[in-house]
Amino acid sequence: MILCLTGGTGGAKLIEGVAAETDPAELTIICNTADDCIVHGLYVSPDIDTILYTLAGIIDPVKGWGIENETFTALEQLERLGAETWFRLGDKDLATHILRTRLLKEGLTLSAVTDLLRKKLGIAAAILPMSDDRVESRIATPEGEISFQEYFVKQRWQKEVTSVRFAGATQSRPAPGVLDALAQAVSVIVCPSNPVTSIGSILAVPGIRSALARTKATIVGVSPIIGNAAISGPAHNLMIAAGFEPSALGVAKAYADFLDLFVFAAEDRSLQAELDQLDIKAVATDIRMRDRTDKKRLARELLALINE
DSSP states (O other), rough: EEEEEEEEEEEEHHHHHHHHSSOGGGEEEEEOTOOOEETTTEOOOOHHHHHHHHHTTBBBBBSSSSSTTTHHHHHHHHHHHHHTOOOOHHOOOOOOOHHHHHHHHHTHHHHHHHHHHHHHOOOOOOOEBBBBSOEEEEEEEEEEEHHHIIIIIISTTOOOOOOOEEETTOOOOBOOTTTHHHHHHHHHEEEETTTTTHHHHHHTTTHHHHHHHHSSSSSEEEEEEEEEEEESHHHHHHHHHTOOSSSHHHHHHTTTTTOSSEEEEGGGGHHHHHHHHHTSSSEOOOOOOOOOOHHHHHHHHOOOOOOO
8 A cells, every 4th residue: 555645736746646657546645634724614625625636537737726617606706795705615616615514514524524525536545634633734923823724825825934833733633544554554655745734734643753653664755845945835934934944955854753765856966965864765856747747757756766
């Protein structure tokens, strides 16, 4: 079994490639849920939904999130009625959130709802939330603390960030199947997701980081940073706020206690000597995933490294 830890669009791109290059039934994905939010009374799980839509083949290929050929009639009417609409939910996307919210209110866990949605969409890979307990990324700014979605979507990540915390993490437990997957995996891929608010939140759930350190699986991490900036999004800003160097070296150091392999951008070859000092095999390559061909190529390279 191949196990992937993911959050955001970068992770989804790589998982699309891995699913194309392996048997999806042998793939298990642990998703960040610390960015989940309530929008118009509906429970939205952005990272889980991005993986669901990606593996179902209905993801918007331009945006990298949401459903392709989406319409926004409901959102337009909400705006007309005076509701806040900065968090854009399409009409098809709303169906996912309506069903999820109803099932959660009926007493199903997030894990159970995610598995039901996975099956309804015809996805063979297993998709697990990091926890069924509520964990929330909270972003501290000079003006006060806000949610990740307020920072990322409403403020377009322009606010200065002074710190990041995961509310509820210390009281949370890994979702059913997460620790078993970590114990049984042959290989683990830490996707090129935000090291702080995507992967860091998963690692903040008690038991997950220690399970990664114990597993016999080969663990490979992929940098989401080229130079001193993220390929997309605010990962570099959040790394600084969390006390990490905003570089591939900073990412490797953040995961150094459990990584065996680390793949970083060819543009950052100057970091090779410092990376080698971490006792991790570091390999430079083209990590940009511009299209499906790139996604599959990078997936093949990772699988080949794991199998060496």
